[in-house]
Amino acid sequence: METGSLRGRTIVVGVTGGIAAYKAAALVSRLTQRGADVRVIMTESATRFVAPLTFQALSRNPVHTDIFDERDPAVISHIDLADRADLFIVAPATANIIAKMAHGLADDMLSTTLLATTAPILVAPAMNVHMYAHPAVQANLRLLAERGVRFAEPGTGPLACGYVGKGRMAEPEEILAAAEALLAEKGAGGAKGPLAGRRVVVTAGGTIERIDPVRYITNDSSGKMGIAIAEASRDLGAEVTLVAARVSVPLPGGVEIVRVESAEEMLHAVMERFEGADIVVKAAAVADYRPAVRHAAKVKKKEDRLTIELERTPDILAEAGRRKTRQFLIGFAAETEDLEANAMDKLRRKNCDLVVANDVTEPGAGFNTDTNSVIVFDAGGRAAEWTLLTKREIGLRLMRLAAERLAAREGNPG
Numbered sequence: 001m002e003t004g005s006l007r008g009r010t011i012v013v014g015v016t017g018g019i020a021a022y023k024a025a026a027l028v029s030r031l032t033q034r035g036a037d038v039r040v041i042m043t044e045s046a047t048r049f050v051a052p053l054t055f056q057a058l059s060r061n062p063v064h065t066d067i068f069d070e071r072d073p074a075v076i077s078h079i080d081l082a083d084r085a086d087l088f089i090v091a092p093a094t095a096n097i098i099a100k101m102a103h104g105l106a107d108d109m110l111s112t113t114l115l116a117t118t119a120p121i122l123v124a125p126a127m128n129v130h131m132y133a134h135p136a137v138q139a140n141l142r143l144l145a146e147r148g149v150r151f152a153e154p155g156t157g158p159l160a161c162g163y164v165g166k167g168r169m170a171e172p173e174e175i176l177a178a179a180e181a182l183l184a185e186k187g188a189g190g191a192k193g194p195l196a197g198r199r200v201v202v203t204a205g206g207t208i209e210r211i212d213p214v215r216y217i218t219n220d221s222s223g224k225m226g227i228a229i230a231e232a233s234r235d236l237g238a239e240v241t242l243v244a245a246r247v248s249v250p251l252p253g254g255v256e257i258v259r260v261e262s263a264e265e266m267l268h269a270v271m272e273r274f275e276g277a278d279i280v281v282k283a284a285a286v287a288d289y290r291p292a293v294r295h296a297a298k299v300k301k302k303e304d305r306l307t308i309e310l311e312r313t314p315d316i317l318a319e320a321g322r323r324k325t326r327q328f329l330i331g332f333a334a335e336t337e338d339l340e341a342n343a344m345d346k347l348r349r350k351n352c353d354l355v356v357a358n359d360v361t362e363p364g365a366g367f368n369t370d371t372n373s374v375i376v377f378d379a380g381g382r383a384a385e386w387t388l389l390t391k392r393e394i395g396l397r398l399m400r401l402a403a404e405r406l407a408a409r410e411g412n413p414g
């Protein structure tokens with residue numbers, strides 16, 4: 001992003017006690033270079049890693065460490081900072097501050113200011129791999145995500161503790177990009193967003209088709225693409241329902257969540273909401289087949305070979321295409337060959353307005369990746385092509401395109 005892109009924005013950066021505190025210095029420097037008014041709050045332990053003077057020099061503002069150190073008698077500094085913030089970043093975020101945020105603790109300057117702010121919050125966790133994976137930390141992260149807190153996901157690599165794994169703080173550039181995206185969204189979203197007043201139903205994840213009470217057939221879908229679309233729709237102002245099958249990432253806050261297992265359950269969840277929907281996005285990886293018989297009791301081993309007979313599941317997208325009146329329908333096509341012909345065929349057969357196709361054999365595309373490369377088709381052929389973008393960026397572009405198309409169709413361009 002260019003210099004000056006954050007001019008006029010106040011960004012509060014909370015620094016907690018971890019080795020990665022030195023990377024927060026680079027982040028503060030970059031935010032300041034882009035014109036932001038950066039206010040740094042450090043925890044007591046953060047000051048053991050980097051001196052407050054470093055952050056003071058880089059932000060050109062005094063650094064706050066002590067809640068009782070009130071320098072300006074006209075204001076109460078934690079409330080003043082909380083109110084002024086357009087964005088609050090916590091980087092690095094230790095397991096301790098994440099727990100405090102999740103449970104509403106306020107026992108120092110940073111945690112108290114975090115509790116008092118209504119600004120969007122971006123958290124960049126940094127900790128040992130086992131700490132990050134600990135169920136308590138994961139539960140706290142989920143709780144925060146449900147409340148709308150955003151994350152700059154930690155990377156995988158060598159950690160200061162000697163382990164190699166997930167827990168290394170995201171690079172300053174990544175945090176910066178996430179911060180800019182969050183600010184842009186908040187500026188463009190809400191009541192003024194291009195999807196304001198629209199109802200969007202998104203499906204995500206892989207369906208589970210049960211064989212017996214303890215066994216099932218599923219697929220590799222992580223749900224990331226569908227979740228990114230649900231988040232993008234929310235941020236562009238829509239009222240969103242996310243129909244989620246099996247997913248391997250946290251579900252977003254600020255959207256209605258409907259959990260389902262099978263294709264059959266997903267069909268009902270979508271159809272119940274179909275009438276009221278303006279846009280329906282079928283990003284889920286729905287099983288095409290399910291066991292013809294679902295055993296009520298656990299299947300016991302007997303013979304050397306066991307045959308499971310499969311039958312077709314309902315095609316949810318095709319059913320939506322049949323029932324569609326005014327709804328804007330977006331389907332997905334994961335292909336390994338003849339991308340264009342297959343995608344166009346799906347678009348016509350299932351009566352979609354758009355089909356988002358990707359070649360799942362390409363690196364950085366498809367299941368379980370954070371990025372994707374897609375070609376979007378409409379009835380006229382290729383409508384857009386987006387290469388190696390984050391799923392979040394693809395979600396935003398796709399939903400902006402859908403908003404434009406819907407508005408144009410209603411004779412209300414723009």
Ligand code: CTP
Nearest residue numbers: 282283284286313314315316317331332333334
């Ligand atoms: N889909 C669906 N219900 C199903 C299967 C698929 O709604 N039972 C939707 C998916 O959510 C996706 C689109 O259909 O949006 C394309 O899925 P895919 O399985 O690639 O389509 P098929 O037409 O089944 O293609 P293929 O012939 O390649 O199996």
